[in-house]
Amino acid sequence: MTSALQGMNPHIAPPTSPASLACSLWRNRNLILQMTKREVVGRYRGSVMGLAWSFFNPIFMLLVYTFVFAVVFKARWGASNIEESRTLFAIVLFVGLIVHGLFAEVLNRAPGLIISNVNYVKKVIFPLEVLPVVAMGAALFHSTISLIVLLAAFALFNGYIHWTVIFFPLVLLPLIIITLGLAWILASLGVFLRDVGQTISIITMVMLFMAPVFYPITAVPRQLRSIIMANPLTVIIEQAREVLIWGRLPNWTLLSLYTVVALAVAWVGYAWFQKTRKGFADVI
Numbered sequence: 001m002t003s004a005l006q007g008m009n010p011h012i013a014p015p016t017s018p019a020s021l022a023c024s025l026w027r028n029r030n031l032i033l034q035m036t037k038r039e040v041v042g043r044y045r046g047s048v049m050g051l052a053w054s055f056f057n058p059i060f061m062l063l064v065y066t067f068v069f070a071v072v073f074k075a076r077w078g079a080s081n082i083e084e085s086r087t088l089f090a091i092v093l094f095v096g097l098i099v100h101g102l103f104a105e106v107l108n109r110a111p112g113l114i115i116s117n118v119n120y121v122k123k124v125i126f127p128l129e130v131l132p133v134v135a136m137g138a139a140l141f142h143s144t145i146s147l148i149v150l151l152a153a154f155a156l157f158n159g160y161i162h163w164t165v166i167f168f169p170l171v172l173l174p175l176i177i178i179t180l181g182l183a184w185i186l187a188s189l190g191v192f193l194r195d196v197g198q199t200i201s202i203i204t205m206v207m208l209f210m211a212p213v214f215y216p217i218t219a220v221p222r223q224l225r226s227i228i229m230a231n232p233l234t235v236i237i238e239q240a241r242e243v244l245i246w247g248r249l250p251n252w253t254l255l256s257l258y259t260v261v262a263l264a265v266a267w268v269g270y271a272w273f274q275k276t277r278k279g280f281a282d283v284i
Contacts, residue, residue, distance in 0.1 A: 014278075016271035018263075021129070028127050035130070036137035043138070058146040061097075062153055066090035077216055087157050091150065092245055096213030096237045098146045099172070103179055103233060104204040105139040106132070110183040111190025111197040114280055121280045128277055129270065132183035136176060150244070162247030171243055171250050175236045178262035181269030188276045191283050207231055212238065 025032070044053055066087050069075040075089040113131045120126045147168070155161050190196045211233040212220075220228050228234055235258055239250040 014274040016274045018267050018270075021267070021270050024127055024129055025133065028130050031127070032130050032133050032137065035134045036141070039134055039138040040141050054142055054145045055149070058149040062090065062094055062149060065093055069093065087153075088245075091154055091157070092241060093214060094146075094150050094153075095241050095244055096211065096233075098143055098150065099175065099237045099240055100204075100208050100211065100213055100233055101146070102139050102143045102172075103175060104208070105142070106135050106179050106183050107186060107204055108197075108201050109135050110186035111200060113183075113187045114191045115194075115284065118284050121284055128280070129184070129273060132180055132187055135183065136180055140176070154245070162244065164243040164247050164249060167243045167250055168240060171236060171239045171255065174255060174259040174262045175232070177259065178232060178265045181262070181266035184266075184269035184273035188273045191280050192276075207233055 040054075041051070044051055069089045070087050077089050077092050110132055113135060114121060114128065117128075117131060120128060120131070151161055151165065186196060186200060210228060211231045212228065213233075217225060217228060217234070217238065235254060239255060242248045242250050
């Protein structure tokens, strides 16, 4: 009853507790699912091949990376095994790009989520907090397709898939949580500061090169590694490669600490979004 009254009365402060967030996501789960489906299908609406593009894009990119790095540059990841596959560099690189792609897609879209959905802002009972979750759902769909392509390529080149791939969702979960927290903050800031959209696209690009995506972390001088480790993508990329490429168990202690920080960021982001949402209608 309280949540219903809060939805109907704009003068009541929106709840900011983690419990209210969990309740909102559960209560609006069907809405989130339907909007995510519409988001995914709408991206390819009008194209001849439709959703097939979601498969062809990562396949094409993996082929390009394989040709450029394995054939042209003859790059190696630096593994001690002299029998390292010529295609390994491209596959290892692709893991980093999947992780970064998920992170960057959500954050780059976040500043425009409220601005591009003005009609929802005018509806007091609409749960605006689900918009970043919908963006995350669409990004997860495309990341899943890329992961399927990655695993298929790995199996094709190596003849097997490591059983540790089952831990990949657990490795990715902390990144999903912290990305949602940042997305709530950026979605709010994007309403009041229109330059946030351009700024965050630059930041996500910098983070791509300041994470071990194109190079192993061991290639970074020791005195600079702390900078690379401060990037929230670094831990997830490294642990994703552990379970997907090297067939090793993730560092559960490190992931647990990361998850605690991610939960704190998510709560702060959600609380900020809830406290500032009353001003959206005035600005828009």
